[in-house]
Amino acid sequence: MPLQFFSPKEAEILTVLTERMVGTDFPNVEHAPPVTIIDAFVAELPLNLRVQLRRALHLFQWCPILFAGKLRPFTRLSPRDAEIYIESWAESRFAIRRRLFRGLRDLTFLGYYSQSSTDIYQTSTSEPEGR
Amino acid sequence: MITRGRDVTEDLRETVDVCIVGSGAGGAVAANELAQAGLSVVVLEAGENHDPATFSRHTPEMLLRLFWDGGIRATHDGSVLISQGRGIGGSTVHNLCYAVRPPDPILKRWESEFGIQNLSPSDLSPCLDRVEATLGVKQIGEEQVNRLNRIIQRGCQAMGWRGTIQRHNRGPCPDCSADCLLGCPASQPGIGKQSMAVSYIPRALAAGARLYTDCLAEGIVMENGRVVGVTARFLSVDMCMPRQANSKVDSPDNSGSKRRHKIYRLTVRSSAVVLAAGAVNSPQLWLNSHLPNPGKQVGHNLHLHPAIFVGGLFDEEVDAYQGIPQSFYVDHFLDLARNPESGYLLMPAFGPMALVAASLPSFGRVHRNLMRSYRNIVGLLVLLHDRSSGRVTVNREGSPVIRYRLNRADRASLIEGLIHGAQLLFAAGAKEITLPYTQRLVIKRESDLEMIRQRGVVENDILIASSHPQGTLRMGSNPRNAVVDSYGEAHAVKGLFVVDASLFPTSIGVPPMLTIGAMADRIARRLAENWSP
Numbered sequence: 107m108p109l110q111f112f113s114p115k116e117a118e119i120l121t122v123l124t125e126r127m128v129g130t131d132f133p134n135v136e137h138a139p140p141v142t143i144i145d146a147f148v149a150e151l152p153l154n155l156r157v158q159l160r161r162a163l164h165l166f167q168w169c170p171i172l173f174a175g176k177l178r179p180f181t182r183l184s185p186r187d188a189e190i191y192i193e194s195w196a197e198s199r200f201a202i203r204r205r206l207f208r209g210l211r212d213l214t215f216l217g218y219y220s221q222s223s224t225d226i227y228q229t230s231t232s233e234p235e236g237r
Numbered sequence: 238m239i240t241r242g243r244d245v246t247e248d249l250r251e252t253v254d255v256c257i258v259g260s261g262a263g264g265a266v267a268a269n270e271l272a273q274a275g276l277s278v279v280v281l282e283a284g285e286n287h288d289p290a291t292f293s294r295h296t297p298e299m300l301l302r303l304f305w306d307g308g309i310r311a312t313h314d315g316s317v318l319i320s321q322g323r324g325i326g327g328s329t330v331h332n333l334c335y336a337v338r339p340p341d342p343i344l345k346r347w348e349s350e351f352g353i354q355n356l357s358p359s360d361l362s363p364c365l366d367r368v369e370a371t372l373g374v375k376q377i378g379e380e381q382v383n384r385l386n387r388i389i390q391r392g393c394q395a396m397g398w399r400g401t402i403q404r405h406n407r408g409p410c411p412d413c414s415a416d417c418l419l420g421c422p423a424s425q426p427g428i429g430k431q432s433m434a435v436s437y438i439p440r441a442l443a444a445g446a447r448l449y450t451d452c453l454a455e456g457i458v459m460e461n462g463r464v465v466g467v468t469a470r471f472l473s474v475d476m477c478m479p480r481q482a483n484s485k486v487d488s489p490d491n492s493g494s495k496r497r498h499k500i501y502r503l504t505v506r507s508s509a510v511v512l513a514a515g516a517v518n519s520p521q522l523w524l525n526s527h528l529p530n531p532g533k534q535v536g537h538n539l540h541l542h543p544a545i546f547v548g549g550l551f552d553e554e555v556d557a558y559q560g561i562p563q564s565f566y567v568d569h570f571l572d573l574a575r576n577p578e579s580g581y582l583l584m585p586a587f588g589p590m591a592l593v594a595a596s597l598p599s600f601g602r603v604h605r606n607l608m609r610s611y612r613n614i615v616g617l618l619v620l621l622h623d624r625s626s627g628r629v630t631v632n633r634e635g636s637p638v639i640r641y642r643l644n645r646a647d648r649a650s651l652i653e654g655l656i657h658g659a660q661l662l663f664a665a666g667a668k669e670i671t672l673p674y675t676q677r678l679v680i681k682r683e684s685d686l687e688m689i690r691q692r693g694v695v696e697n698d699i700l701i702a703s704s705h706p707q708g709t710l711r712m713g714s715n716p717r718n719a720v721v722d723s724y725g726e727a728h729a730v731k732g733l734f735v736v737d738a739s740l741f742p743t744s745i746g747v748p749p750m751l752t753i754g755a756m757a758d759r760i761a762r763r764l765a766e767n768w769s770p
Contacts, residue, residue: 129605147297151307154636189601196600196675204675204697205315215594219608220296227590230611 107142110149111156112163117141119167122181124214126188140217147216159213162206166195173198238442239286239325242451242471248502251447253277254770256467256507258454258522261327262750263736264513265433265441266368266757271511272444274765279505280441280448281469283514284324287434292420296591299419303331310517312627312639316696317543319639319703321515325450326434328515328750330420332704333563334405334430335584335748336374338365339755342573343745351742352714354723364755364762371440372406372431372754383560386585388551388615390565392665393583398569400583405564406431406750415558415587437754452503455635457510457526463731466506473500508770509732513757516706516739520629521637523710529729532717535710539627540744541641541703544620545651545694546586546596547658549667554612557587570657571622571746578624579646580746581654583661586618596700598677607671614671615662618702619654622746623647629709639706643694651694656686673700705749707738725760736760 109117120141125131128140148159170176170183174191183191195207218224254276257264264280272278285302293299300308305321312319322328341358348356368374382390382402393400408428410421423429426439442448451472458466512519520536528535563585571580587593590611597607627641643651659670663683670680675698678688692698712735713719716728721740727733736757738749745752 127600127604129601129603143297147301147307150301151309152636154634155306155309192600193676201314201316201695201697207675208697208700209309209315211600212595216297216300216591219591219594220589222294226605226608226611229609230590 107138109142109145112141112145112148112160116160116163117145119163119181120144120214122188123163123166123210124218126185126192127211127214128218138221140214140221143220144213144217148213159209162210166206166210239448239450241286242449243473245471245501248504250504250506251279252506253279254507254768255279255509255511255764256281256505257511257513258467259327259513259515259518259737260325260433260438260448261322261513261515261737262329262433262753263738263757264511265326265329265437266754267511267513267736267761268441268446268448269437269444270758270761271765272441272446274762274768276765276768278441278446279507280446281452281454281467281503281505282325282448282450283453283472284322284450286325286450287330287420289420289422289424289429292422294416294419294589296419296589303420305518310639312641314696317541317641317701317703319517319541319706321517321706324434325438325448326432328704329432330430330434331418332748332750333417334407335563335566336369336372336404336406336751337747339745339752340573340747342577343743346577347712347742351712351719352723353712353742354714356723361755361759364758365751367758368751368754372436373408373427374404374406374751376404377402377407377561377564381561382564383557383562384555385557385560385587385615386563386565388555388665389567389583389585389617389661392661392663393565393567393569395664396661398567398661400565400567400569402565403563405561406436407561410561413561415562416589417562418588418592449503454514454522455525457522457528457733459526459528459730464507464510464733466504467510469503469505471501471503509734509764511734511736511761512710512739513735513737515737516709517629517637517639519735519737519739520709521631521635524631525635528727528733531729532720534718534720536629537626538708538711538742539629539639539641539706540623540625540708540741541627542620542705542707542744543623543643543647543651543701543703544618545655545699545701546673547617547619547655547662548597548671549615549659549662549665550607550610550669550671551613551615551667553666555615556612557615558589562587567661570654573746578622578743579650580622581650582618582620582622582747583654583658584618584620586616587614596673597671598674603677607677615665615667617658617662619651619658621647621651621654623744626708642696648694652690655689655694659686659689674698705738707741707745707749708743710735710739711742712740713742724763725756734760734764
């Protein structure tokens with residue numbers, strides 16, 4: 107499915123980010139990768155929100171040098187370094203960094219947990235059919 | 238008659254008695270009352286005409302369809318997420334049907350402190366009766382209380398606190414689940430959720446009201462100190478979510494190529510305008526229209542009912558998503574007769590998986606392990622009757638900017654509420670408590686609750702949500718501290734009325750839908766009785 111808003115490079119950042127936020131590399135997602143769902147969602151948001159999200163994504167990608175002392179972008183961090191890096195945003199004393207953490211985190215959750223084919227969904231629900 | 242804005246292919250003009258902006262809890266009631274009284278009415282709705290049969294379980298799709306800004310509207314600093322409905326029926330399409338009457342002490346306070354005439358509980362009672370009858374409000378039966386609510390009821394009883402099973406505007410609903418928050422696919426007159434879209438709006442249309450969907454009001458027109466109409470634009474099929482006022486509109490069609498849409502406009506000439514777009518969009522429209530604001534109160538006095546999720550992890554499988562999501566709540570800490578200014582409710586809370594995920598702390602493996610307990614989670618919300626006050630302004634593009642900061646007393650109340658919520662869940666059998674901080678606090682016993690006090694309630698450290706913005710065009714007899722008078726008419730603009738939660742002088746403290754409807758009924762009837770074009 108073609109991307110509607112994010113560039114392929116941005117989609118790659120989002121994919122790695124989603125893996126780290128969700129804590130898995132989506133072994134059971136069959137229908138669409140989370141990034142496709144996130145992209146379709148963001149494409150429909152008002153312009154100011156889309157711009158903010160794009161900026162946040164780039165900021166997150168390029169700030170390991172500032173906040174983790176690593177001379178490489180987020181997508182090139184080892185899983186352990188990525189975890190430490192994300193944690194530095196979550197626990198930052200600056201509200202703006204915590205806000206960005208939460209915004210990106212919840213976006214990845216929306217992409218991942220809205221799919222009925224994920225393992226957690228499959229083992230967690232026995233909802234009635236019909237919608 | 239409903240006209241879909243996306244199908245309009247020319248500029249249109251309307252001349253009517255009353256133009257109503259918004260079709261939610263206030264606008265729908267006003268439209269019906271005015272049309273039944275024989276006035277010609279046109280309603281402008283920015284969202285779509287939802288067909289409940291098309292409601293899906295796909296959370297991103299439904300967030301985009303039912304909510305402003307895809308459900309991620311937030312305060313200026315991002316610290317409070319504000320969910321507001323969009324489309325025919327407004328927030329009554331996604332709310333969870335609590336039909337609660339306004340507390341008597343609140344109405345008395347509004348009368349005494351703000352000089353509002355004829356708003357005693359007995360004055361408002363006939364309006365409430367009519368709204369309840371039209372919405373089919375009924376007591377939720379014991380057999381309809383799901384396990385989520387039952388466990389919270391159990392905890393409440395164990396603590397010796399006061400709580401009650403509430404009344405709902407809901408008909409029989411066989412497949413009811415937490416997806417109710419994304420719209421009720423069974424909703425139709427008498428069945429499922431009795432939103433304004435299936436109750437008041439059909440009545441208003443039958444009485445002759447006309448309604449435009451995908452139609453964004455952009456300006457209220459005033460001449461010689463009184464309103465004379467509204468200007469609006471139709472949103473094209475690719476713009477169900479308006480992206481930016483007055484922007485050039487390029488969007489991909491199905492083939493992926495770009496095409497430019499011409500923007501078609503609607504000009505309504507009317508003797509009266511009724512604002513019912515909610516406590517963010519109504520002041521936004523006022524400010525964008527550059528209407529008089531002599532008391533500088535437009536957009537001020539914003540209250541949000543800020544709410545924080547408290548999760549309890551249980552050994553037993555609760556399956557909280559099954560059944561009616563909210564039926565019971567704890568009002569032990571909302572003693573308005575003693576203190577009408579503060580307090581909080583503890584109410585059940587659960588939702589689709591993606592929304593529950595956002596309500597849990599941390600990320601990665603820690604979060605994933607919590608999600609594995611999805612079937613074992615009992616959620617409740619601490620919903621604050623807030624004294625803190627914020628403000629809605631507009632930026633250069635005319636978009637709303639929402640500023641709100643909790644004051645010290647409200648922070649303390651929220652912390653107390655989180656602790657009480659956790660105590661209730663422990664009393665009901667929870668083995669661990671989880672709170673939506675950026676990182677997980679491990680709370681496994683009462684003595685761990687002190688960690689909540691230490692961590693506190695800090696912006697963007699804990700998820701705060703609001704579904705009840707209110708108070709930005711408040712009612713009162715004094716034009717220096719109120720925007721509209723005792724019957725909803727603007728002090729400074731003749732013929733302009735407000736019938737949504739904007740007019741609440743203070744936080745109301747309880748779910749506001751019924752009060753909004755009753756106030757709209759009261760104001761619309763008065764307008765019809767005194768009608769002189």
